[in-house]
Amino acid sequence: MPSNREAAIRQVVGAYLDAWLRERDLARVLRWHAPQVSGFGTGGDEAAFTPEDVERVVGRDIEQVPEPFDYEVHREDVRLVTDEVALVMLVFDMLLDTRGQRVRLNGLRASLLLHRTDDGWRLEHLHGSFPASVHDADEPYPVKELEERAHVLERLVRERTHSLEAAQRRLERLATTDPLTGLHNRMKASEVLADEIRRAERHGGLLGAIMMDLDHFKPINDTLGHGRGDAVLTEVGRLIAARIRETDRAARWGGEEFLILCPQGDVVATSQLAEDLRRTLEATDFETGHALTASFGVAQLNPGESAEALVDRADRALYAAKNAGRNQVQGS
Numbered sequence: 001m002p003s004n005r006e007a008a009i010r011q012v013v014g015a016y017l018d019a020w021l022r023e024r025d026l027a028r029v030l031r032w033h034a035p036q037v038s039g040f041g042t043g044g045d046e047a048a049f050t051p052e053d054v055e056r057v058v059g060r061d062i063e064q065v066p067e068p069f070d071y072e073v074h075r076e077d078v079r080l081v082t083d084e085v086a087l088v089m090l091v092f093d094m095l096l097d098t099r100g101q102r103v104r105l106n107g108l109r110a111s112l113l114l115h116r117t118d119d120g121w122r123l124e125h126l127h128g129s130f131p132a133s134v135h136d137a138d139e140p141y142p143v144k145e146l147e148e149r150a151h152v153l154e155r156l157v158r159e160r161t162h163s164l165e166a167a168q169r170r171l172e173r174l175a176t177t178d179p180l181t182g183l184h185n186r187m188k189a190s191e192v193l194a195d196e197i198r199r200a201e202r203h204g205g206l207l208g209a210i211m212m213d214l215d216h217f218k219p220i221n222d223t224l225g226h227g228r229g230d231a232v233l234t235e236v237g238r239l240i241a242a243r244i245r246e247t248d249r250a251a252r253w254g255g256e257e258f259l260i261l262c263p264q265g266d267v268v269a270t271s272q273l274a275e276d277l278r279r280t281l282e283a284t285d286f287e288t289g290h291a292l293t294a295s296f297g298v299a300q301l302n303p304g305e306s307a308e309a310l311v312d313r314a315d316r317a318l319y320a321a322k323n324a325g326r327n328q329v330q331g332s
């Protein structure tokens with residue numbers, strides 16, 4: 001029995017063939033195409049490397065023969081290359097009544113490469129072929145070579161899949177990373193914080209949190225410009241990443257405010273890290289004309305405490321440090 005995914009793919013292929021052959025509806029055909037669709041038809045000039053080429057070839061086919069085709073699929077093999085990519089190989093017959101003549105084409109073959117998107121499975125590549133007995137010499141892919149070329153298609157699928165996976169990783173980094181500091185952004189930090197709290201609750205572990213805010217940062221932007229301010233934030237992010245443990249997670253919480261999470265860190269160890277960061281920042285020349293300092297608030301997760309409550313306690317400790325004169329660490 002085919003899986004739900006295979007059944008969904010077969011349904012898409014059937015709907016696509018209906019739109020193209022039985023309905024001869026170009027707009028509906030194009031809706032099943034992925035943005036980067038390509039394909040090879042049965043003639044030497046039907047090598048469509050771009051979506052525009054595909055639209056031209058399909059549109060010409062429908063324009064030249066607008067009458068609907070009937071078809072019967074004899075074999076349909078679905079190969080799930082990955083969870084996101086499928087290769088479908090078809091053998092089918094077509095029957096057409098046109099200009100008072102009945103035309104029957106037997107043993108047609110097609111290979112379809114589909115990619116799962118947010119809108120469902122979409123066609124990325126299509127190759128159609130007549131049997132060897134009727135195809136022309138200039139046919140891009142003669143049928144007699146179709147099985148031999150299956151491994152080539154699978155290799156192309158693997159390469160495309162790797163490319164898609166790399167692009168997905170880049171998008172994920174862009175979506176979760178602060179572009180200036182290279183640290184997590186606030187959205188990602190909130191996810192990490194929730195995960196660390198759940199981990200601490202499951203295993204009875206510790207979790208320390210440091211809220212850090214640069215002192216008197218606004219005058220840097222006002223007097224030296226936002227370019228210098230951005231350079232300072234970039235360097236601060238580098239310094240934080242260099243000083244924390246591999247298991248610690250740091251994020252730009254907003255503006256010149258940073259959140260550092262310390263799994264298995266008690267209040268003493270977390271306060272020591274905050275003090276180390278304070279001294280490092282104070283001793284670093286940021287080329288702003290004066291020393292740059294930061295204030296720190298430290299809190300340790302209490303049993304049953306929510307993420308919001310932990311951050312709020314660290315934030316209140318931070319403002320206690322600000323009110324006490326800045327450039328210091330306060331605990332909650």
